[in-house]
Amino acid sequence: MNSNLKVLAGLALCALLAPASPLADAPRAAAPNVIQGIGVSDAAGGVELEIRGTRAPSYTVFKLQDPPRLVVDLAGADVSAVSAPVAVGKGGVREVSTAQYQDDRSAVGRVIVALDAGARYEVAPRDRAVVVKVAAADGPAPAAERKVAVAAPSPATPSSAAEEKLPASDHVLSRRADEAAVSRPATAVLGARARQGAVALALDGEVGRFEVLELEDPPRLAVDLYGVSKAPRSAVALEGPFRQARFGRDLGKVRVVLDAAGALPRCEVKRAAGGLVIALAGSSAPGRALAQAKAAAPSPEAKAEPVKVITAQSQAAGFTATAPAYALSGAPQKREYTGRRITLDFHDIEIRNLLRLIADVSKKNIVVADDVTGKVTVALRNVPWDQALDLVLKTKGLDKEEMGNVIRIAKIEEIAKEQTARAEAQKARAPLVPLKVRIIPVNFARSGDVAARVKDVLTDRGTVTTDDRTNVLIVKDIPEALARAEGLVRNLDTEIPQVRIESRIVEASSNFNQAIGVQWGGNATASAATGNPTGLFFPNIASASGAAGGGPSIGTAGTPNYAVNLPAAIGQGSGGGLGFQFGSAGGAFNLNLRLSALENRGVVKTISAPSVSTVDNKEATIGQGISIPFSQVSASGVNTVFIEAKLELKVTPHISADGSVLMKIKVTNNSPNPQLTGANGQPSISKREAETEALVKDGETTVIGGIYxxxxxxxxxEVPFFGKIPILGFFFRTKSESDQNTELLVFITPRILNRQATTAIATGAAGGQP
Structure with a gap:
C-alpha cells in the first residue's frame, strides 16, 4: 500500500510539472525507524541475521578490513533499544554490535557485524527488516550482494585507506585509468597538501599508471597508484572541499582517499612534476542525494503501463569523464558529459513526460516546441542526464539550444533553419559594424612572426601591421575579431624555454709492455802476441769472435763481440740489465754475457666537460682547441691552410611538455698526434666524434656513445734452430709483450632553466585558444 501511494504521488507531481521531492528528504520528515531487535538463526552453511524495525528500511552497506567487518547504516533509524553486543561465534560471524549517529539530515543507526576471515555475505530487504546472510569461508557462497543506495552518507569513514576495499559497483560513480611510460617510476608517496584550491600529491618519482574512482556514501575520491609501495601511516588534514587525505597500502599499489567535507567537488587529476595534482574544475557540485521520481500518468488513449522508478544517482562531480559510446549512428561519441547520473527504464513513455523527469533531475528549465510529440522506449542505467537527453533527442530527430539555465527543444530542421537565418543576418550586419583599432604588445616573440598567425582569425575587413621598434601588433577589425586576435597572441606569446646541455667526455687508456733479452759473445785468438802461435806458416794467426755487432780485423778483437745480440730496449729511466765477462790471463780467450729486462705500466684518464645554454629549437655551439698550419702546394704557389683540432659540442634541443628534452647532438674531441707526421713534419689529427639524437628527461644523464x-x-x-732448444734456447732468443686499452664515453645531461615557461606552454597547448 505504501508503494502504491508513492507511485500516485509521483504521477501527480509529473502531471503538474512540480519539482519532485528528493527521496533523501523522506527520512527527515517521517517518524524514526525504531529497530526492535536483531535475530540470529542458522542457515545453510552459515547464519542469518534479521534486523527488525517498525517500517521498511532504507540502508547502506559497506565492508571494512583489518579486522573484517560488515557495516549496515540504517537511515532515519534508532538502534538504542537493541541489546548489544550480541555474541554469535558461528557461521562466519563473531559478534554483532550497534552504534547511533546523527548527520546533518537524519539519525543513522549502525549495525556492525564482525566477520571471520574469508566470510561471504548477502544483504537484502524483507518487509520491515534487513536480512544479512553470512557464509563461512568453507561454506557455500551466498547469492550476489544487493544494496539499496540512500542519500545519507555514512557519518564515519574508515581510519585508513587500507581498510577501504573496492566498494560495490552501486557506490562507484565513475572510474578512469591513466597510464604512461615513465623513466623514473615512483615507489613512495611523500605527502599531500592543499594549495590554491587543489590537492597536490608528492611522490618520489613519476606514476606510470593510476586509477581514479568517485565514490559515494560517504562522498570521497580515491586514487590508486600502481607500482607504489610506501605511503605515510597517518592521515593528513586538508583545507577546502576535502577534509583529509588517507593512505593505505595494498598488493602492488597505494590507495589515497580524499574525504569530501561536503558534496564531492568536480576535479581533474593531472600529472605534474613531482607527483599528481587534483585540480578543482569548478564550484562544488550539488549534494549527492539520490532523487527518485515516478513516471507521468499515461495519456487517455494509451493503455496503462507499468510505472518505472527513475533513480537519479550522484552527479559526476569528479574528473570530466567521457560517456560510453552507443551505436546509434555508427560513429563514437565525442562529447564529454558531466551531468548527474540517472537511470531510466520506460516502455512507450510520452516524450514530454520524459523531458519533465530530466528537467527535474538536472534542475534545468526546459522549453518544448508544440510539434514535439510521440513516445519513446528507453533503458539506460547510470548515465549522465545530459547524455540521456542527447540520446533521446537524436532518437526522435530533435535538437536543443542552451541559453544559460534554459534548454529549448525543437525539431532539428527548425533549429537548423533558425541558426542559418541568424548566421545570414549576422553576415549581413558585419559590413555595418564599425571597425576598431587595438594595439597588442608582444613580449617574447617577434611581432612579425606572430602577425602571420593573427591574419587567419581576422575578417575580410581586418588588417594587421607591426611596429618593430616597440614590438607591437596594430590590429584593425570588428570587436569580435579583435578579441580572437588578442586571445591568440596571448597563447602564442609565451616565454621561450631555455635549457643547459652539460656533457662529459671521458677518455681512459692503459698500457703494459714487457721484454726480456740476452746478449753474449767472445773471442779466441792463436798468435805469437798471445803466447799461443799455431806453429804453422799458414795460418800462423787464427782468431774467432762474435760477429753480431760487426766483424773484427786480424789481430784485434771486435767491440762489442756479440755472437747473439737480442737485448731488451732498456735505457736511462727504463728497464735493467746485468753483464758478465770471463777471459784468460793473456787475453787469448774472452767471454761476455749481458741479460736485460724491461716492463712498463701506464694509466691515463682525461675528462672534458663542455657545457652550453640555448633556447628551445635553436642550435648552440661551444668549442676549444688549436689550429694547425699545413702547407699546400698548388699552381699559384704555396698556400698555408689551418686545420682545427679542438673539443666541440653542437646541440639543438627541443623541450616537450612533459619535461623531456629531445636533442640533436654532435660532440667532437680532435687532437694532434705527433707520433704520426706528414711529409713536411706536420702532425696528424686524431678524431673522436659522436653524432646522434636522444630523448632525455630533465636533469637525467644518458650515455650517447662509447668506443672501446x-x-x-x-x-x-731468435737464432734459428738454437732458439728452439729447451732451456738452452733462452740464450738464443728475446721475447716482448704489450697490451694497450683505450676507452671513450660521452655523457649528456640536459637541465631546463625555466620550468615555469615549459609548464605554461603545456597548459596553453592543452587548453587551446580561448
Missing amino acids: TRQTASSVA
Missing part, C-alpha cells in the same frame, strides 16, 4: 679498443701484441726474436 684493445691492442695486444707478442713478439719473439
Whole structure:
C-alpha cells in the first residue's frame, strides 16, 4: 500500500510539472525507524541475521578490513533499544554490535557485524527488516550482494585507506585509468597538501599508471597508484572541499582517499612534476542525494503501463569523464558529459513526460516546441542526464539550444533553419559594424612572426601591421575579431624555454709492455802476441769472435763481440740489465754475457666537460682547441691552410611538455698526434666524434656513445734452430709483450632553466585558444 501511494504521488507531481521531492528528504520528515531487535538463526552453511524495525528500511552497506567487518547504516533509524553486543561465534560471524549517529539530515543507526576471515555475505530487504546472510569461508557462497543506495552518507569513514576495499559497483560513480611510460617510476608517496584550491600529491618519482574512482556514501575520491609501495601511516588534514587525505597500502599499489567535507567537488587529476595534482574544475557540485521520481500518468488513449522508478544517482562531480559510446549512428561519441547520473527504464513513455523527469533531475528549465510529440522506449542505467537527453533527442530527430539555465527543444530542421537565418543576418550586419583599432604588445616573440598567425582569425575587413621598434601588433577589425586576435597572441606569446646541455667526455687508456733479452759473445785468438802461435806458416794467426755487432780485423778483437745480440730496449729511466765477462790471463780467450729486462705500466684518464645554454629549437655551439698550419702546394704557389683540432659540442634541443628534452647532438674531441707526421713534419689529427639524437628527461644523464679498443701484441726474436732448444734456447732468443686499452664515453645531461615557461606552454597547448 505504501508503494502504491508513492507511485500516485509521483504521477501527480509529473502531471503538474512540480519539482519532485528528493527521496533523501523522506527520512527527515517521517517518524524514526525504531529497530526492535536483531535475530540470529542458522542457515545453510552459515547464519542469518534479521534486523527488525517498525517500517521498511532504507540502508547502506559497506565492508571494512583489518579486522573484517560488515557495516549496515540504517537511515532515519534508532538502534538504542537493541541489546548489544550480541555474541554469535558461528557461521562466519563473531559478534554483532550497534552504534547511533546523527548527520546533518537524519539519525543513522549502525549495525556492525564482525566477520571471520574469508566470510561471504548477502544483504537484502524483507518487509520491515534487513536480512544479512553470512557464509563461512568453507561454506557455500551466498547469492550476489544487493544494496539499496540512500542519500545519507555514512557519518564515519574508515581510519585508513587500507581498510577501504573496492566498494560495490552501486557506490562507484565513475572510474578512469591513466597510464604512461615513465623513466623514473615512483615507489613512495611523500605527502599531500592543499594549495590554491587543489590537492597536490608528492611522490618520489613519476606514476606510470593510476586509477581514479568517485565514490559515494560517504562522498570521497580515491586514487590508486600502481607500482607504489610506501605511503605515510597517518592521515593528513586538508583545507577546502576535502577534509583529509588517507593512505593505505595494498598488493602492488597505494590507495589515497580524499574525504569530501561536503558534496564531492568536480576535479581533474593531472600529472605534474613531482607527483599528481587534483585540480578543482569548478564550484562544488550539488549534494549527492539520490532523487527518485515516478513516471507521468499515461495519456487517455494509451493503455496503462507499468510505472518505472527513475533513480537519479550522484552527479559526476569528479574528473570530466567521457560517456560510453552507443551505436546509434555508427560513429563514437565525442562529447564529454558531466551531468548527474540517472537511470531510466520506460516502455512507450510520452516524450514530454520524459523531458519533465530530466528537467527535474538536472534542475534545468526546459522549453518544448508544440510539434514535439510521440513516445519513446528507453533503458539506460547510470548515465549522465545530459547524455540521456542527447540520446533521446537524436532518437526522435530533435535538437536543443542552451541559453544559460534554459534548454529549448525543437525539431532539428527548425533549429537548423533558425541558426542559418541568424548566421545570414549576422553576415549581413558585419559590413555595418564599425571597425576598431587595438594595439597588442608582444613580449617574447617577434611581432612579425606572430602577425602571420593573427591574419587567419581576422575578417575580410581586418588588417594587421607591426611596429618593430616597440614590438607591437596594430590590429584593425570588428570587436569580435579583435578579441580572437588578442586571445591568440596571448597563447602564442609565451616565454621561450631555455635549457643547459652539460656533457662529459671521458677518455681512459692503459698500457703494459714487457721484454726480456740476452746478449753474449767472445773471442779466441792463436798468435805469437798471445803466447799461443799455431806453429804453422799458414795460418800462423787464427782468431774467432762474435760477429753480431760487426766483424773484427786480424789481430784485434771486435767491440762489442756479440755472437747473439737480442737485448731488451732498456735505457736511462727504463728497464735493467746485468753483464758478465770471463777471459784468460793473456787475453787469448774472452767471454761476455749481458741479460736485460724491461716492463712498463701506464694509466691515463682525461675528462672534458663542455657545457652550453640555448633556447628551445635553436642550435648552440661551444668549442676549444688549436689550429694547425699545413702547407699546400698548388699552381699559384704555396698556400698555408689551418686545420682545427679542438673539443666541440653542437646541440639543438627541443623541450616537450612533459619535461623531456629531445636533442640533436654532435660532440667532437680532435687532437694532434705527433707520433704520426706528414711529409713536411706536420702532425696528424686524431678524431673522436659522436653524432646522434636522444630523448632525455630533465636533469637525467644518458650515455650517447662509447668506443672501446684493445691492442695486444707478442713478439719473439731468435737464432734459428738454437732458439728452439729447451732451456738452452733462452740464450738464443728475446721475447716482448704489450697490451694497450683505450676507452671513450660521452655523457649528456640536459637541465631546463625555466620550468615555469615549459609548464605554461603545456597548459596553453592543452587548453587551446580561448
